[in-house]
Amino acid sequence: MLKAARNSSILLLSGCFIALSVSMFTEILSWILILVLCAFVMRLTLYFEWHKSLPKVRTLNLLALLSGLALAWFSFQLGLLLSMVNLLVMASALKLMLLRNQRDFLQLVATQVFLTACGFIFEQSIAYSLFYTAICLLLLLSLAVYFAPGLQWRTLSKKTAIMILQAAPIAVVLFLVLPKLGPLWQMPSQRGTETGLSDTVTPGDIAELSRSAKLAFRATFEGALPQPQERYWRAVVMEHFDGKTWQTHPTRVAARRQYLNANAEFTPDVSGRSYRYQVIAEPTSQRYLFALDVAIPDGSRSNRQIWQDHSYQLFSRDILHSTFVYNVRSFPETALDDTLFSLERRLNLQRPDKGNPRTREWISELRQQFPVDAEFIRAVQRFFVEQDFRYTLQPETMQENPVDQFLFDKQAGFCAHYASAMAYALRLGGIPARMVAGYQGGEVDNDGYISVYQYDAHAWIEAWTEQRGWVRYDPTALVAPNRVMFGLQNVLSEEDSELVGEPLSLARLSAFPLFNQLRLLLADIDYAWSRWFLGFDQQSQRDMLRELLGELSVQRLMWLSVGTLLGIMALLALFFLPRWQRDTRPREVKAYETALMLLSKHGIERTAHIPPETFSKEVSRLCSAGVAATFARLTRLYINTQYRNGSSAVHERDAKTLLSDLRRQLKQQAS
Numbered sequence: 001m002l003k004a005a006r007n008s009s010i011l012l013l014s015g016c017f018i019a020l021s022v023s024m025f026t027e028i029l030s031w032i033l034i035l036v037l038c039a040f041v042m043r044l045t046l047y048f049e050w051h052k053s054l055p056k057v058r059t060l061n062l063l064a065l066l067s068g069l070a071l072a073w074f075s076f077q078l079g080l081l082l083s084m085v086n087l088l089v090m091a092s093a094l095k096l097m098l099l100r101n102q103r104d105f106l107q108l109v110a111t112q113v114f115l116t117a118c119g120f121i122f123e124q125s126i127a128y129s130l131f132y133t134a135i136c137l138l139l140l141l142s143l144a145v146y147f148a149p150g151l152q153w154r155t156l157s158k159k160t161a162i163m164i165l166q167a168a169p170i171a172v173v174l175f176l177v178l179p180k181l182g183p184l185w186q187m188p189s190q191r192g193t194e195t196g197l198s199d200t201v202t203p204g205d206i207a208e209l210s211r212s213a214k215l216a217f218r219a220t221f222e223g224a225l226p227q228p229q230e231r232y233w234r235a236v237v238m239e240h241f242d243g244k245t246w247q248t249h250p251t252r253v254a255a256r257r258q259y260l261n262a263n264a265e266f267t268p269d270v271s272g273r274s275y276r277y278q279v280i281a282e283p284t285s286q287r288y289l290f291a292l293d294v295a296i297p298d299g300s301r302s303n304r305q306i307w308q309d310h311s312y313q314l315f316s317r318d319i320l321h322s323t324f325v326y327n328v329r330s331f332p333e334t335a336l337d338d339t340l341f342s343l344e345r346r347l348n349l350q351r352p353d354k355g356n357p358r359t360r361e362w363i364s365e366l367r368q369q370f371p372v373d374a375e376f377i378r379a380v381q382r383f384f385v386e387q388d389f390r391y392t393l394q395p396e397t398m399q400e401n402p403v404d405q406f407l408f409d410k411q412a413g414f415c416a417h418y419a420s421a422m423a424y425a426l427r428l429g430g431i432p433a434r435m436v437a438g439y440q441g442g443e444v445d446n447d448g449y450i451s452v453y454q455y456d457a458h459a460w461i462e463a464w465t466e467q468r469g470w471v472r473y474d475p476t477a478l479v480a481p482n483r484v485m486f487g488l489q490n491v492l493s494e495e496d497s498e499l500v501g502e503p504l505s506l507a508r509l510s511a512f513p514l515f516n517q518l519r520l521l522l523a524d525i526d527y528a529w530s531r532w533f534l535g536f537d538q539q540s541q542r543d544m545l546r547e548l549l550g551e552l553s554v555q556r557l558m559w560l561s562v563g564t565l566l567g568i569m570a571l572l573a574l575f576f577l578p579r580w581q582r583d584t585r586p587r588e589v590k591a592y593e594t595a596l597m598l599l600s601k602h603g604i605e606r607t608a609h610i611p612p613e614t615f616s617k618e619v620s621r622l623c624s625a626g627v628a629a630t631f632a633r634l635t636r637l638y639i640n641t642q643y644r645n646g647s648s649a650v651h652e653r654d655a656k657t658l659l660s661d662l663r664r665q666l667k668q669q670a671s
Contacts, residue, residue: 007047008153009146013108014043014096016138020115021089023131027082027122029074032090035067039096055097064094085118105146112139124323126529137164166575170568176544177564197235197437197457198286199248201416212454216439217281217290218527220449226275226292228441230332232460232472233290233452235438237311241427243352244402246420246435251347255340256309266310268294272333280530281324289314290439290452292330293472301543302327310339312470323530325540336462337469344464348432351424356403359421363428373431377463377473380425384418384478387411391480415483418475419459432464436472440483451523458483591655592638595631595662599623602666612639626665634658 021028021036028036045051067090075083092111099105116132116139137160144156217233238246259266276298279290289306291314297306305326307315316324370376390412398405403421406413419435426433440458442450460474476483542552549556596606604622606615616635620628637655 009142012142035093039093202245221277233439239347239434243355270331270334287315294334295330298327298329358404389479415476416459422475423461588637588641588655591659630662
């Protein structure tokens with residue numbers, strides 16, 4: 001049975017367990033986290049001997065039964081994957097309370113290694129990767145402490161670090177050559193409103209999303225970057241409006257599904273100058289992708305991964321449960337006129353039959369004054385410029401007739417308020433219009449890539465014109481032009497506002513050069529991690545192997561597998577075969593064993609059961625006085641080093657001299 005008191009290995013294992021559980025607090029049920037905390041506190045009290053007895057097995061069995069029933073109740077809401085992770089954490093907490101012997105300890109270590117792998121399902125950023133790597137190191141250290149409790153922590157840490165360094169090249173080789181398999185389970189939907197855009201938007205939704213400083217995606221361009229006014233990243237097109245909320249029209253969803261099933265992909269007719277870039281998108285649990293207009297997939301790999309519909313949206317064929325890398329080419333001068341116009345017109349003239357009477361009356365009068373579509377659109381735009389509209393992240397609530405209240409009473413809102421009001425006004429005037437949600441702007445890094453964050457979320461509209469098809473109009477830019485040219489932070493700093501939920505506004509912190517340099521450095525590291533490690537998917541692996549092997553034939557892949565296996569075996573042999581290992585024994589010990597070999601050549605053997613001092617007396621009886629004296633001194637150095645930790649540089653020099661004297665004296669004795 002394990003001794004709980006002052007058992008450092010158990011305490012270290014308990015610390016790793018609670019750290020792992022807290023790192024997944026959004027996925028773990030709160031009452032299971034409380035159970036983990038209770039198990040940790042119990043082990044803490046046993047370690048410091050505040051309490052000296054483990055709970056009874058009957059008590060823990062009853063607790064396990066109640067916990068299992070509670071988890072079964074919540075599992076219907078969690079789904080299979082989260083239920084299994086919660087079950088693993090709950091079982092580990094109960095096992096930690098019951099830990100009594102070596103088998104329990106080893107089972108708990110193995111469980112924590114598996115739980116660390118589960119953590120990568122939910123978070124794969126560089127910070128979390130470093131954290132989980134540290135947890136693995138501490139788990140290995142707890143094993144070392146358990147099996148060698150007498151050694152110092154410094155020695156054990158050094159040995160553990162050496163083992164990790166030895167395993168690193170093998171891990172790199174396996175990462176590069178092992179086949180990349182798809183997920184074996186269905187990922188849960190992301191919780192919270194800060195994970196990204198959705199296909200349903202009420203004007204306040206984007207305002208809430210824009211209070212988050214989380215990364216949305218990064219784009220790396222080949223050549224020149226687009227100008228700030230060109231950085232409209234299309235994500236979701238919404239055509240159904242019920243007076244308050246915009247969403248993807250059900251007819252559009254049905255048409256999209258029909259085209260997808262028929263494998264009839266929309267391919268726009270593009271022309272003019274273009275931007276070629278790679279996007280690294282963060283997980284959203286959605287299928288929509290981000291791109292500048294008009295975008296087409298670039299390369300065979302992206303063509304297989306991306307599907308496009310007649311609303312010029314890009315979709316991933318798989319849900320984005322992890323970081324997704326794709327290549328795009330955008331043609332900003334291409335007109336958005338290659339569409340199903342009959343469907344577009346029917347969907348984008350739809351409006352609710354009732355509500356917002358003042359807006360209806362205003363548009364009716366305005367349309368009579370400006371019967372030409374272009375003049376009518378300019379008149380609506382002038383209204384936003386001439387009235388006292390204000391851009392704000394925290395508008396007042398507008399429940400009844402929200403468009404009326406926004407246009408004529410409050411006149412203060414976020415981008416979705418302006419886009420919703422203008423699209424509705426144009427529809428009332430008989431012009432097809434729709435809302436587009438995405439991102440606008442982004443932070444340009446010195447290395448030539450653009451980082452787009454959730455606070456860059458934006459909404460604008462597209463209106464149909466006979467000459468150019470769908471044309472982008474951004475009423476927000478009329479009220480707050482700095483929002484488009486310099487980003488959200490500039491607008492909020494001018495209004496003496498800041499991101500809600502953040503300790504300090506990013507604009508204010510970025511004003512400090514040291515903080516800004518550190519922030520950009522961390523962003524560069526995270527970008528490199530996302531691009532070269534998380535972005536190394538199945539297609540990247542195939543491209544690498546194709547460059548290495550040429551044609552990916554079965555024979556060449558077989559030889560690659562055999563070569564990889566032989567290389568790993570060679571590394572293991574280099575690390576662990578005794579003949580390759582450096583002899584780290586003290587000089588006194590090696591000198592004594594060499595002396596035993598010299599005596600053995602002269603017929604004087606020491607058997608394993610004879611103590612060193614007894615054998616030294618036997619040598620003095622059989623050999624000359626000089627040999628006996630020299631060997632006695634070597635024996636004392638050996639005993640002092642081996643059993644009393646008395647090795648020193650002086651001893652090493654003495655052992656070397658004595659061994660030379662012994663060789664010479666044995667030769668004289670033999671002659």
